[in-house]
Amino acid sequence: MIEKVTTKPVAEIATKATIAATASSTNPTGRTIFNKLNKPRKMLCPLVDHSELAFRILMKKYGCDLAYTPMLNAKMFAKDHKYRVRNFGPLDGKHEMDRPLVVQFCSNDIDELIKSCEYVKDSCDMIDLNLGCPQNIARSGHYGSFLMEDWPLIEKLIDGMHTAGLNNTCKIRIFSDIDKSLDYAQMCVNAGAKWIGVHGRMREQRGQATGLADLDYVKYIKEKIVSKVKDSEGIEEQVVISNGNMIYPEDINKVLEYTGCDAVMSGEGALYNPGIYNYTEDDDVTTAEGLDKIKNKVFPRVDFILKEYYEIVLSVKDQSPASMKSFKSHVFKLLRPFFEKELDLRNEFGPMNKIFDESEEFKQWIDKITKRIDQRIEEEPEMFKDEITLDDKNTTDEVKYYNIPFYRCQPYFRVIDGVKNNERFDIMKEEMDDKEAFLQKLKSKKQKIKDDY
Ligand SMILES: Cc1cc2nc3c(=O)[nH]c(=O)nc-3n(C[C@H](O)[C@H](O)[C@H](O)COP(=O)(O)O)c2cc1C
Structure with missing residues (x-):
């Protein structure tokens, strides 16, 4: 099935999908939602244990336009009242500073996912499917980035959310191959993802091996991806969010310009410095x-x-x-x-x-x-x-x-092999330029990578 999806020319898939779906007022398009939310360009990433309500409010005070919740597990959320209350309390999405809000779920089961979405859909603006979690628990639970080999399941989950009339998005990681990454993103969009967040790193890039995100991949996806829907003007431009490589305020505009994306999302940059978005265009x-x-x-x-x-x-x-x-x-x-x-x-x-x-x-x-x-x-x-x-x-x-x-x-800046990341830019760049060699090097490393993001 993966073969079938990956080898199909992107344009062909997109045209077929376009015929199938046109915008409707009950199921607004990604672009319509984006515009209605005042084009939120500076976003806070979903961050387990970190993008909780209090931190989201802090970020909003510091210039962030939209925030994601931490990843919530749909299996637990659907059935466990205590888990729901602990992870999505009465003020989440209801506090005056907590909108726009995207709630993120990980899931591999459409019924659990839709049930979970029903609980939160009136307290948020979008619901995101996590396709990027690289942790061991995601491998054993078969969710997050470990669905990257199971495209039919991803299609089912995204299509289910879309068909249920939800404002749905997803956040992906890239493959080492750029065209496979594009086909993957296109598959998600064709299945019904109204926005797509692209974290320009591979699943293996985590913890000490995080290194640089490859924004060329993000740019390529933004350039080539075709929206599933038509609006009055024709095929609408797909909303794509770029993720990775932002450490200073100036990186926001640089990334927006370089990738052509509609928005950026920051993870670690914002965690260490919530001021990263706190400027106006006059500054x-x-x-x-x-x-x-x-x-x-x-x-x-x-x-x-x-x-x-x-x-x-x-x-x-x-x-x-x-x-x-x-x-x-x-x-x-x-x-x-x-x-x-x-x-x-x-x-x-x-x-x-x-x-x-x-x-x-x-x-x-x-x-x-x-x-x-x-x-x-x-x-x-x-x-x-x-x-x-x-x-x-x-x-x-x-x-x-x-x-x-x-x-x-x-x-x-993480310290890798005794050197701070800001002093090893060339090495990180080389790793990105030859991803296969980088992956081989990781495999042969004796030291285990810490189970981290
Ligand atoms: C502490 C931490 C928790 C994270 N939790 C999530 C999560 O819940 N869902 C998700 O999709 N990504 C998660 N990520 C990944 C981030 O959303 C983001 O994709 C990653 O940090 C790259 O962005 P950055 O380069 O701006 O840090 C997490 C990252 C960190 C550092």
Whole structure:
């Protein structure tokens, strides 16, 4: 079946599908929904344990146009009331800041999927099918990226959502072969996905092996993909969302322009720096001087954003609480550069628990962070100057990096084989240019890849 789908010329499949489907008011097209939502261009990715209500609200305050929930498991969601309440509480999708919202499910069973969708469809704007989860649990449960070899099942799931009149999307990863990736995306769209999010990485690119996303694949898909539906003007342009390789505010426009996509979605970029989207078109985000002028918006101070996030967490905790696990994980990410230097404060935070009880201990700890920052700046004003500058050492014609004070949110670069990712751009690029060799290298590696995204 895969052979049949993959070898069919894309245009032929699309034409057939176009005849089958035209827009209707009860089942609006992807473009109609996108326009109705005011063309949300800056999106927050679905993030397990991280794109919970409180963080989504924080991101909305920081310029994000639309957010996804974490992946929810349709098998559990359909049948387990407790799971539903824990993962989609009364404020999810109902809080004034929580729209537009996309709810994401993983599934391999159309009945469970549709039942789950029924529960949330009036509290969100779109429902997404996860086709990208690379974790071992997705392999054993046969969902996420492990459906990439089971196109008939994907067709069934997407078609089922579409036929049920749902505003449905899906988020995919790429194959090593560019045309197979396009055929795969086209199959999803033909099955009825109204938007398609394309994460420009292969399933194997996870954890330490994440590396770069290949935006050439995303661009190719956006250029060639054909929408399933006709609107009054003819075949409408398919809504495609680009995912990957955004670490600084300027990357948003760069990616939009390069790929031609309708929107971008950010995962780790936003987790480490929720300020990534917090600028307007009048701001200059392409130079160090420009960024320096708006640094409080685009690289917020870690103590300020922590206070803000904490207040949001407390304000929603009775109805749609964040788990302690996700709260702590956010704090470690937001404060990553600070914690690297100020180990004693990191160690104080580690064992804290009763944080959600408006804990004085936690509030005092945040005050200590502020005092520590002031103290460092006072002691060594040159070294800890509050200024954004160009990182000359790692910046090349192809890629730009900035020096950001350690007390401001900023991108995190994983350390691979003892080298930080911002110092091994050429290696990551080589890996992308020869994906088969990269996959072979991964297979022969003795060290196991951590079970991660
Ligand atoms: C902590 C974490 C959790 C994630 N959870 C999900 C998820 O629930 N669903 C999903 O489709 N992708 C998930 N992803 C993948 C992201 O949505 C995104 O595709 C990936 O991080 C690449 O985007 P980035 O380069 O901007 O980080 C997760 C990634 C991370 C780092």
